[in-house]
Amino acid sequence: MRKVAYLTLVCALLVSMVFAFTSCSNATSKAEKLICGVTKYDPMNYLDENGDWTGFDTEFARLVGEKLDMEVSFQEIDWNKKFIELEAGTITCIWNGFTANAVDSVTNRPRHEDVDFSYSYMLNQQCVVIKADRADEFKSAEDLLGKTAAAEKGSAGESFAKEAVGDDGKMIDSTSQINTFVEVKSGSVDLAVVDILLAQRMAASGDYTDLIIADITLDHEVYAIGFKKGSELTKKVNEAMMELYNDGTLETLAKKYGLENSLKLDTAPVN
């Protein structure tokens, strides 16, 4: 009797767990859902005072969603796990000021080998953020050699930073671009390498008034949307993007966020 009772209990337990599972995975990535994997990245994706997502990429994604009749949502992710999230289907695209022509520092491969990219739509640049009182030490790219740099793990900045500090330098991983500011401010690193669009907003604001962007130029890069390899969405989104660009909607949007000089649609494949 007792054995039977135990067995029933355990079976009931297993069944209930399976139920718990299926009930939480009911919405199995329906085609009409566009879940954008994002990190908080002013001015591309950030929260307004009501806690709603806004920013250039956010509004851009919503416009594309309208065109394609898809329900757009934004899911914050750990940037380090962006490809895992995409592969697992917990997000359907990476749309977050995603540098297309870069070697990913997690996979050590060019990013286009792991995702399909849309047309690139914006120019960006990496920049070096330092403490204002050390501006004299950082005049040219050679001054970066052997220094300690912070960058977001898995970001384009990390690849640039690794190269910039060289073999004698040290890299500190951060979980987000913005956390690198804390590292620089606390003096635990000499410099941080982040996207210039972000740095222009963050440096010299709030608690970061003692940080500045060093006068050192790094290579140009382009932003594009990343989709799972072989996804049909790439083509559809490209078409919608082209329409929005041609009728001037994107330019109006870029002006709203002060990005009109960076907006540049390029249909050439990224590599």
Place this chain on the structure above:
Amino acid sequence: MGFWDVTLKLLEGFQTTFLIFALTLLFALPLGLIISFGSMSKFTPLRYLVKTVVWIVRGIPLMLQVFIIFYVPGFVFGAPVASRFNAVIVAFTINYACYFSEIYRGGIESISRSQYEAGQVLGMTKPQVFFRVILLQVIKRITAPMSNEIITLVKDTALARVIIVVEILKVAEDIATTGLIWPLFYTGAFYLLFVGILTLLFGYIEKRLSYFKA
């Protein structure tokens, strides 16, 4: 943002922390008991199966279990988990139930044979003996180790943010991105206060249960 605004925001995050804590306890406490029965079963295959599960769950970092529960359904079955919060609750529940089960087992096996015999002599059925005679004594004996695990659970909730479930620590990190760093350390006060309340509660429970000593 002033002190008051930050406190309110962190309190919002703490709601999630508390929910993870409370739901995990709600599911893991009974589940742990069932698992402990399994690990004491006289039916050998079941006993070994349960012991293997406990070994696996206790042997893998909780953070990895959260990743497995959240990502693997999407990888293997093509059915991505829609709710990050649910994934955390499932992972935490399984993990803590396994730890609890071993504490229960220790408690149950520490009760002397004569207690069961006395129950039988009085004509009670086996479930009656367990629930009316044994269980209360077990609860009394396991209060201290259980309080240890439950306090650990309070702090383990911080792991939820590895799949971006926005609990208090994540809220503080987000605030830090706006240039305010001190809230990150201020969160410690919330955990301390909550654990303080729990400690008092466990002290009270132990006191209430100490009538056996009289």
